[in-house]
Amino acid sequence: MKNLSKLIARLAKFYGKPKPPLTTDPFELILFESVAYLVTDERRAEAFELLRKTVGTKPHQILAATNNALLRVAELGGMQPEKRAARLREIALIAMNEFGGDLSEALQLPLTKAKKALQKFPSIGEPSAEKFLLFTRSYPVLGLDSNGLRVLLRLGFGEEKKNYSASYRSVQEAIKDQLTDDYDWLIDAHLLLRHHGKELCKTNRPLCEKCPVNKVCAYNITEMIHHRGHGGIDKTD
Numbered sequence: 001m002k003n004l005s006k007l008i009a010r011l012a013k014f015y016g017k018p019k020p021p022l023t024t025d026p027f028e029l030i031l032f033e034s035v036a037y038l039v040t041d042e043r044r045a046e047a048f049e050l051l052r053k054t055v056g057t058k059p060h061q062i063l064a065a066t067n068n069a070l071l072r073v074a075e076l077g078g079m080q081p082e083k084r085a086a087r088l089r090e091i092a093l094i095a096m097n098e099f100g101g102d103l104s105e106a107l108q109l110p111l112t113k114a115k116k117a118l119q120k121f122p123s124i125g126e127p128s129a130e131k132f133l134l135f136t137r138s139y140p141v142l143g144l145d146s147n148g149l150r151v152l153l154r155l156g157f158g159e160e161k162k163n164y165s166a167s168y169r170s171v172q173e174a175i176k177d178q179l180t181d182d183y184d185w186l187i188d189a190h191l192l193l194r195h196h197g198k199e200l201c202k203t204n205r206p207l208c209e210k211c212p213v214n215k216v217c218a219y220n221i222t223e224m225i226h227h228r229g230h231g232g233i234d235k236t237d
Protein backbone atom coordinates (compact mmCIF):
# COMPACT_ATOMS: atom_id res chain seq x y z
CA MET A 1 0.00 0.00 0.00
CA LYS A 2 1.44 3.34 -1.00
CA ASN A 3 -1.45 5.62 -0.08
CA LEU A 4 -0.75 6.89 3.40
CA SER A 5 -4.08 8.59 4.04
CA LYS A 6 -6.01 5.45 3.04
CA LEU A 7 -3.79 3.38 5.30
CA ILE A 8 -4.33 5.68 8.27
CA ALA A 9 -8.09 5.75 7.60
CA ARG A 10 -8.21 1.94 7.63
CA LEU A 11 -6.22 1.72 10.85
CA ALA A 12 -8.48 4.35 12.43
CA LYS A 13 -11.56 2.38 11.41
CA PHE A 14 -10.09 -0.82 12.80
CA TYR A 15 -8.65 0.48 16.10
CA GLY A 16 -10.80 3.57 16.72
CA LYS A 17 -9.53 7.05 17.48
CA PRO A 18 -6.30 6.89 19.52
CA LYS A 19 -6.02 8.55 22.92
CA PRO A 20 -4.08 11.82 22.70
CA PRO A 21 -0.54 11.97 24.17
CA LEU A 22 -0.34 12.50 27.94
CA THR A 23 1.33 15.86 27.51
CA THR A 24 2.18 18.43 24.88
CA ASP A 25 4.83 20.19 26.96
CA PRO A 26 8.28 19.68 25.40
CA PHE A 27 10.15 19.10 28.65
CA GLU A 28 7.48 16.71 29.92
CA LEU A 29 7.70 14.80 26.64
CA ILE A 30 11.42 14.32 27.19
CA LEU A 31 10.80 13.20 30.76
CA PHE A 32 8.06 10.83 29.62
CA GLU A 33 10.51 9.23 27.19
CA SER A 34 13.18 8.87 29.86
CA VAL A 35 11.18 7.91 32.94
CA ALA A 36 10.87 4.21 32.04
CA TYR A 37 12.61 1.52 30.04
CA LEU A 38 11.19 -1.66 28.50
CA VAL A 39 7.87 -1.50 30.32
CA THR A 40 4.26 -1.32 29.16
CA ASP A 41 2.70 2.00 28.19
CA GLU A 42 0.56 1.81 31.33
CA ARG A 43 3.58 1.41 33.59
CA ARG A 44 5.39 4.28 31.85
CA ALA A 45 2.34 6.50 32.40
CA GLU A 46 2.24 5.49 36.09
CA ALA A 47 5.91 6.36 36.57
CA PHE A 48 5.37 9.69 34.85
CA GLU A 49 2.32 10.50 36.99
CA LEU A 50 4.30 9.64 40.12
CA LEU A 51 7.02 12.05 38.99
CA ARG A 52 4.42 14.77 38.42
CA LYS A 53 2.85 14.17 41.82
CA THR A 54 5.86 13.67 44.06
CA VAL A 55 8.60 15.72 42.39
CA GLY A 56 7.12 17.93 39.70
CA THR A 57 8.08 18.15 36.04
CA LYS A 58 9.91 21.46 35.91
CA PRO A 59 13.71 21.32 35.60
CA HIS A 60 14.26 23.17 38.90
CA GLN A 61 11.89 20.78 40.72
CA ILE A 62 13.83 17.77 39.50
CA LEU A 63 17.13 19.33 40.49
CA ALA A 64 15.75 20.08 43.97
CA ALA A 65 14.33 16.56 44.46
CA THR A 66 15.92 14.05 46.83
CA ASN A 67 17.62 10.99 45.37
CA ASN A 68 15.02 8.83 47.07
CA ALA A 69 12.12 10.62 45.42
CA LEU A 70 13.68 10.20 41.97
CA LEU A 71 14.57 6.61 42.72
CA ARG A 72 10.98 5.75 43.65
CA VAL A 73 9.85 7.06 40.27
CA ALA A 74 12.66 5.30 38.42
CA GLU A 75 11.92 1.99 40.16
CA LEU A 76 8.39 2.08 38.83
CA GLY A 77 9.88 2.64 35.38
CA GLY A 78 11.68 -0.70 35.15
CA MET A 79 15.21 -2.05 35.32
CA GLN A 80 18.35 -0.07 36.28
CA PRO A 81 16.51 2.53 38.37
CA GLU A 82 19.68 4.22 39.70
CA LYS A 83 20.84 5.00 36.18
CA ARG A 84 17.44 6.36 35.26
CA ALA A 85 17.17 8.55 38.37
CA ALA A 86 20.55 10.06 37.50
CA ARG A 87 19.36 10.49 33.92
CA LEU A 88 16.35 12.51 35.04
CA ARG A 89 18.67 14.85 36.91
CA GLU A 90 20.99 15.10 33.90
CA ILE A 91 18.02 16.03 31.70
CA ALA A 92 16.98 18.77 34.11
CA LEU A 93 20.54 20.09 34.19
CA ILE A 94 20.70 20.27 30.38
CA ALA A 95 17.35 22.08 30.32
CA MET A 96 18.66 24.65 32.81
CA ASN A 97 22.14 25.10 31.36
CA GLU A 98 21.32 25.03 27.66
CA PHE A 99 17.78 26.41 27.56
CA GLY A 100 17.39 28.50 30.73
CA GLY A 101 14.81 26.01 31.99
CA ASP A 102 12.37 26.68 29.13
CA LEU A 103 12.35 24.78 25.82
CA SER A 104 9.71 26.89 24.10
CA GLU A 105 12.22 29.07 22.22
CA ALA A 106 14.07 26.02 20.93
CA LEU A 107 10.85 24.81 19.30
CA GLN A 108 10.65 27.99 17.29
CA LEU A 109 14.09 27.58 15.72
CA PRO A 110 14.23 26.53 12.05
CA LEU A 111 13.38 22.81 11.76
CA THR A 112 16.93 21.42 11.51
CA LYS A 113 18.14 23.54 14.43
CA ALA A 114 15.09 22.72 16.53
CA LYS A 115 15.78 19.00 16.00
CA LYS A 116 19.45 19.46 16.89
CA ALA A 117 18.50 21.36 20.05
CA LEU A 118 16.24 18.55 21.25
CA GLN A 119 18.92 15.99 20.45
CA LYS A 120 21.11 17.56 23.12
CA PHE A 121 19.18 15.45 25.59
CA PRO A 122 20.50 11.93 26.23
CA SER A 123 19.05 9.13 24.06
CA ILE A 124 17.01 11.54 21.96
CA GLY A 125 17.63 10.88 18.28
CA GLU A 126 16.05 12.43 15.22
CA PRO A 127 12.88 10.27 15.36
CA SER A 128 12.10 11.32 18.95
CA ALA A 129 12.97 14.94 18.21
CA GLU A 130 10.51 14.87 15.30
CA LYS A 131 7.87 13.29 17.51
CA PHE A 132 8.30 16.08 20.08
CA LEU A 133 8.03 18.73 17.37
CA LEU A 134 4.83 17.06 16.20
CA PHE A 135 3.23 16.59 19.62
CA THR A 136 4.00 20.20 20.60
CA ARG A 137 2.52 21.28 17.25
CA SER A 138 5.70 23.09 16.35
CA TYR A 139 6.28 21.45 12.95
CA PRO A 140 3.97 19.22 10.87
CA VAL A 141 6.41 16.29 10.67
CA LEU A 142 5.44 12.64 11.05
CA GLY A 143 7.98 11.47 13.61
CA LEU A 144 7.84 7.69 13.81
CA ASP A 145 8.82 5.33 16.60
CA SER A 146 10.28 1.90 15.81
CA ASN A 147 6.79 0.38 15.56
CA GLY A 148 5.57 2.94 13.06
CA LEU A 149 8.75 2.61 11.05
CA ARG A 150 8.44 -1.19 10.85
CA VAL A 151 4.79 -0.98 9.76
CA LEU A 152 5.50 1.48 6.97
CA LEU A 153 8.54 -0.47 5.74
CA ARG A 154 6.51 -3.68 5.56
CA LEU A 155 3.75 -1.92 3.69
CA GLY A 156 6.24 -0.79 1.07
CA PHE A 157 7.09 2.81 2.07
CA GLY A 158 10.85 3.23 1.71
CA GLU A 159 13.41 0.47 2.13
CA GLU A 160 15.15 -1.30 4.93
CA LYS A 161 18.75 -0.03 4.94
CA LYS A 162 21.94 -1.02 6.74
CA ASN A 163 21.17 1.06 9.80
CA TYR A 164 18.13 2.42 11.58
CA SER A 165 18.59 6.06 10.72
CA ALA A 166 19.08 5.32 7.01
CA SER A 167 15.87 3.23 7.03
CA TYR A 168 14.11 6.04 8.88
CA ARG A 169 15.21 8.58 6.28
CA SER A 170 14.16 6.28 3.46
CA VAL A 171 10.62 6.02 4.89
CA GLN A 172 10.46 9.76 5.51
CA GLU A 173 11.50 10.37 1.90
CA ALA A 174 8.79 7.96 0.70
CA ILE A 175 5.99 9.61 2.67
CA LYS A 176 7.00 13.26 2.44
CA ASP A 177 4.73 14.13 -0.49
CA GLN A 178 1.72 12.57 1.23
CA LEU A 179 1.93 14.55 4.46
CA THR A 180 -0.44 17.38 5.22
CA ASP A 181 0.00 20.11 7.80
CA ASP A 182 -3.04 18.91 9.73
CA TYR A 183 -1.60 18.29 13.20
CA ASP A 184 -4.57 16.24 14.39
CA TRP A 185 -4.17 13.86 11.45
CA LEU A 186 -0.40 13.62 11.85
CA ILE A 187 -0.62 12.91 15.58
CA ASP A 188 -3.31 10.27 15.02
CA ALA A 189 -1.17 8.76 12.25
CA HIS A 190 1.83 8.49 14.58
CA LEU A 191 -0.26 6.91 17.34
CA LEU A 192 -2.13 4.50 15.05
CA LEU A 193 1.04 3.26 13.34
CA ARG A 194 2.67 2.73 16.71
CA HIS A 195 -0.37 0.92 18.04
CA HIS A 196 -0.58 -1.31 14.97
CA GLY A 197 3.10 -2.19 15.33
CA LYS A 198 2.57 -3.21 18.94
CA GLU A 199 -0.71 -5.06 18.46
CA LEU A 200 -0.46 -6.95 15.17
CA CYS A 201 2.54 -5.91 13.12
CA LYS A 202 4.97 -7.15 15.74
CA THR A 203 8.69 -7.49 15.11
CA ASN A 204 8.57 -11.29 15.21
CA ARG A 205 5.65 -13.15 13.69
CA PRO A 206 3.30 -10.36 12.72
CA LEU A 207 -0.34 -11.43 12.93
CA CYS A 208 -1.04 -10.75 9.27
CA GLU A 209 -4.16 -12.91 9.15
CA LYS A 210 -5.89 -10.45 11.49
CA CYS A 211 -4.55 -7.30 9.86
CA PRO A 212 -6.96 -4.82 8.25
CA VAL A 213 -4.46 -3.97 5.49
CA ASN A 214 -3.09 -7.46 4.74
CA LYS A 215 -4.39 -7.51 1.16
CA VAL A 216 -2.25 -4.56 0.17
CA CYS A 217 0.82 -5.27 2.29
CA ALA A 218 4.06 -5.95 0.43
CA TYR A 219 5.45 -8.03 3.31
CA ASN A 220 2.35 -10.20 3.58
CA ILE A 221 2.08 -10.74 -0.17
CA THR A 222 5.76 -11.75 -0.36
CA GLU A 223 5.29 -14.14 2.56
CA MET A 224 2.30 -15.77 0.88
CA ILE A 225 4.18 -16.24 -2.40
CA HIS A 226 7.09 -17.68 -0.45
CA HIS A 227 4.80 -20.16 1.30
CA ARG A 228 3.20 -21.19 -1.96
CA GLY A 229 6.63 -21.71 -3.46
CA HIS A 230 7.32 -24.15 -0.65
CA GLY A 231 4.05 -26.02 -1.07
CA GLY A 232 2.62 -24.08 1.84
CA ILE A 233 -0.73 -22.59 2.62
CA ASP A 234 -2.29 -22.38 -0.81
CA LYS A 235 -1.47 -25.06 -3.37
CA THR A 236 -4.66 -24.69 -5.36
CA ASP A 237 -3.71 -21.47 -7.24
Ligand code: SF4
Binding pocket: 151, 154, 155, 200, 201, 202, 206, 207, 208, 209, 211, 212, 213, 214, 215, 217, 218, 219, 220
Ligand atom coordinates in the same frame (compact mmCIF):
# COMPACT_ATOMS: atom_id res chain seq x y z
S1 SF4 B 1 -0.18 -7.61 6.80
FE1 SF4 B 1 1.25 -8.22 8.41
S2 SF4 B 1 3.19 -7.23 7.90
FE2 SF4 B 1 1.59 -6.21 6.73
S3 SF4 B 1 0.97 -4.46 7.98
FE3 SF4 B 1 -0.40 -6.14 8.47
S4 SF4 B 1 0.52 -7.18 10.24
FE4 SF4 B 1 2.09 -5.86 9.31
